Amino acid sequence: MAYKLIGKNFAPVDVEAKVTGRAKYAEDFRADNMVFCKTLTSSIPHAKIRSIDTSEALKIPGVLGILTADDVPQFPPPALPILAKDEVFYVGEPILAVAAESELIAAEAIEAIKIDFQQLPHVVDPLESLFPGGPDARSNGNVAAGQIKLQTVKWDAADFAAAGDTMMPMGHPAEEWAYGNVDAGFKAAKVTIDENFVTGTYSHNCMETRTTFAYWQGGKCFLHGSNQSHTAAIANIARYIGIAPDNLVFIAEYCGGGFGSKIPGYPNMAIAALMSKKINRPVMHRITRTEEYGIGAARPGFQGHVKMGFAADGKLLAADLYIVQESGPSPTAGDFRAAGNAMTLMYQPAAMRFRSVPVLTNTVPVGAHRGPGENQLASVIEPMFDKAARQLNVDRIAIRKINAPDSSGKIGKERGPLTSAFQKECLQKAADLFKWNERKKKSGQKVGNKVTGIGIGQGYHSAGTNGFDGLLRITADGKLHIHTGIGNLGTYSHSATARVAADMLNVNWENAVIERGDTRRGLPFNSPQAGSLSSSTQSRTMYVAALDMKAKLTDIAAQMLGGKADDYDLGQETVVHKGDAKKSITFKQAAEKAIALGGKYSGKEVPDDLNPITKSAVAMIAGSGLIAAAKDSLPRVGVTPGLSTSMAEIELDLETGTFTIKEMLCTVDVGTVLHPQGLGHQISGGNIMGIGMAHLEHHIYDPKLGIPAAVGFHQGKLPTYLDVPVEVAWAAVEKPDPQNPIGVKGVGEPVLGSGAACITSAIADALDGHLFNRTPVSPDMILNHLGGRPPAHKLFQVNTV
C-alpha cells in the first residue's frame, strides 16, 4: 500500500520538550517531604565483609535510616545483589544506603560507618585468573555466564608454556561448538590468517546517571527511573523491589542514554523504593558520575585468537575462534557467544569451531553495550579480511561480498535460516557512493607527514522478534490514542512505529495521541527497547492492533448503518460504505457507540492471549472509547539480521600518531525505512560511538590495587565534536523484510560495529597493512610501531592506556 506517514520525516512528540528543557528525567522530580539517600560503596576490589558498625552514623541528627543487604530481596549468587552481603567484588560496589534529610547529612553519616573488611586476592586480567594458582574474582569461582554455572577454571602451566611469548594460551574452554569439517577447510585453504586480538573494556557512560526517585501511595510503589525499556522492564523492577508487577507505577518518559545498560531495570533501582518504604518518605537517590562508573555497566573486553582459511577467490573455508572474555564480577554478559554467532552469519564460513571462557574479574559489572559481542569482533576481524585480501590479491570489497550473507544465508552452529539479508547490496551501495574504486588508489599515499588510509567495516545484530501486544483506542473526541510500552531511548521509534497504526487507520497525524512513559496511561506489554528491536517489534504490534481496530470500526458501522462489516472501508477518520459513500460514521461516533456497546468494543473484554501487563493496561482504560488490543501472532521464522557497511578515509599523522577522519559513510540493510531522519540519527550516532571504540575509549585498572583510573568522561575518552567527522553520510538498501508486515528491520547496533571496524581497517591501510589487532588503537601504539619499538602494553593486557 502507499503510505502517507511511513517513510516520511516528522517532528516526534517529545523533541520540543527536549530542546526547551521541559523534558523531565528522573532527577527532575520533587515531592513534599522528599529526602535523600546515598550509598556506601566498596573502596577495595575484593573482600569479605566481617562486620558493619553503623552506630555512630545513626546518632547524626537528620539521619533517617539505613538499608543493608538484610533489608532487600536476595538473589542467588553469582547474580548481582542490590547491596553486597558478605563479599564485595569490585571498587564501587554498593554495600549499604543511608537516608537523611539532606544529601550532605547522608554523606556525613556514611563517613561515620565503619566496615571491617578482610581483603581477598583480586584479579583484573582474565588470563591471570586462568593461570594455575591465579586469583579468583569470587571466593567460590572465576568462570560464569548465562548457562555456564559458576565454577573454577584453571588451565595447565603447559598451556601457557606452549603459547610462548607470541601466541594466546588456549586451554580448556567453558563453551565449545563446531560445525563442518574445520581441518579439511584449513587444509584446502590458499591463505591462512592466524592472529591474536584484544578488545578493551569500556563504560557505557550514559549522559544521565541512573538516578531513581520513589515513593509509596495506596500500597503501590511509584518509581521514576532512567530506563530504556518501559513495560518490558516492569516485572524485573518489581522483582528487585519484591512486589507484584501490578503494584509498580513506573514513570520513565525520558531516558538519558542507555546503550544496553538500562534494558530490564537494574538492582540499584530498588534502593530508593525500599528505603522509601522503610522510612515512609519519598526518597531521591541521586547517582553521581563516579557512582555511575561503578554501577553503570561496561562493554566486556576480549582476549582472543582467530584462524581463518581462505580459498583463492577469498571464500572463507574454515574459521577457528577462541575468546576469553573479561566478564566483571557477575555473569551478566553473553558477548563471547554473540561474537561466535556473528562470525557464522557475517562471513558464512563453510566450517567453524568456536571456543570460549568468560572469566570473572574484580572490575565493574559488564553488560550489553550496543552490539554486545558482534561489535568487538567486527572491530578486530574486519582488518584481518583486508590482510587476507592483500595476500590473495583480491579487492577488499570483493572478499567481503563473496562471504557476505544473502537471504539464503545461515546463522549459528545449527545453521538456522534468516528472514532476509542484503549485505552484498549494502556493500555495493557503499562502494558506489564512496567511489571505492577511485578512492582506494589513495591508500598509503603520503603528503608530508600525513598518510591516507581507506577503511571498510561491516556490522551485524539481530534486529527483529515478535510476540508482543498492540493497544489502540479511539476516544469520544475522535482522537486515535496509540498506546506504546516501548521506552524512550532517543531513537524516536515510539513515534515512528506509532505512525504505522495512524497510516493503516487513515488518521491525520495531528489527531493521533501517543500514550507512553507512565504505566498509569495504560501501556501494553512491548519488547525491550534494546537489541535493535523496537522498529521491527513495534511495527508488528501496531499492525495487528490496527487490524483489530479496523475490524471493530467496520463492525460498528454495520451495526449502526446496516449490512455486513465487509461492506465498509475506512475513509479519512471515518468508516464508509463501499457502495454508498453517503453511509458513513465518524471515528467519534464509532467511539461513542463502542462505549455504549461495552464488551470487547470498549475493552471490558480482552483476548485471552494478551500478556497480563497488557490486560492490566486495558483495564485502566476500559470504557473510555473504542479499544483494540491484539497480540502479535504473525509468523516469523528465522533470525532477522540488521546489517551495515561503513567506509572511512583517514589522514594519519606519522609524527603524532593521531589521525583525522576526512570522510565517513554508512549503508544499512534495514528493510523498509520508517523515519529517514531518525534512521540517519541512529546511523551517524552508532558510527560515532564506533569511532570511540576503535581508538579512544578504555578502562584502566591498576593491576596491583584493582582501582579504576578511567572514571568519568574525560578519562574514559568518549568522542567529542572534534573527534568525529562533520557528517556521516548514509543510505539504506531499502529491501523490505518479507516477514514483517511493513518490511521493517532495526539497525541501532550494527552501525557501531561497522563504524569501529572501518576505522581500525583504515588505520591498518594507512600503515601498509599493519594490524594492531587491538582496540582502542592509541597514538602511542602507532608511534611505537612506526619507530620500530615494542608496544608499551603486554601482548594480552586488557584495560590498557
Place this chain on the structure above:
Amino acid sequence: MSDADSNKTDTSPSARASRRTFIKGVIASGVAVSAAGYVVYERYGSASRVAGSVERLVTLNVNGKLRRVDVLPQETLVQTIRYKLGLTGTKLGCDHSECGACSVMIDDVSTYSCSTLTHSVRGRKITTIEGIEGPNGELHKVQKAMITELGPQCGFCTPGQVVSAVALLKHNPTPTVDEARRGMSGNLCRCGAYDHYLKAVMTASREA
C-alpha cells in the same frame, strides 16, 4: 578499627580524609545544614565533599528576573538553579567540568554551572535553558532548528547544547562549520548526535 592485621584494611572514608576533620567540626558544631544541601564533587570510593557552613541570602539575575535565594559559600550555580530555584532544564551530567550538560550563559558566555560558584555570579546576567525562549514562549531559532534537524537523541545533553549554540551565535552569528564545531566542543553527547546538532547550528545561523 584499624589494626596490625595486614588482611584487615581500614577503608572507612575517614581514614583517608584530608580535610575531613575540619568538615566534621563544622557539621558537629550544629551549624544549620540546609535541607537542600547536595553533595558536590565526589571521587571514587569516598564521599569527599565540602560541607555546608552559613547560607547567605543573595540576589541573582536569572532569565531576566531577580531571584532572592539562600546560598552556601561553596554552592555551585547548578545546585542553586536546579535545587533551589527549581529550574531543572539545566542538567547535571558529570559535576566535573567534563560534559557541558550544565551549560548556562553568564553575561551571554556559555559556562559550566557545575564549576561556577553561585556567589561569584551575583550581579551577572544568568540565562538558563528556560530563558532561551522569547517572552511569549516562542522558540529561539536555535530551538526551531534543533527540531527541524532533529538535533537531540536521548535529549539529556540537549539543554546544554542549545545554550552553547545560542551563546556561540551571539558572538559569531555566521560561523563556518569548523568554527561551529569548535564552539560547541565543550558539550559532550554520548548518543553521538554531533552532526545533527551541528546542522541545526548552521541552519539557525542562516535564519535572521
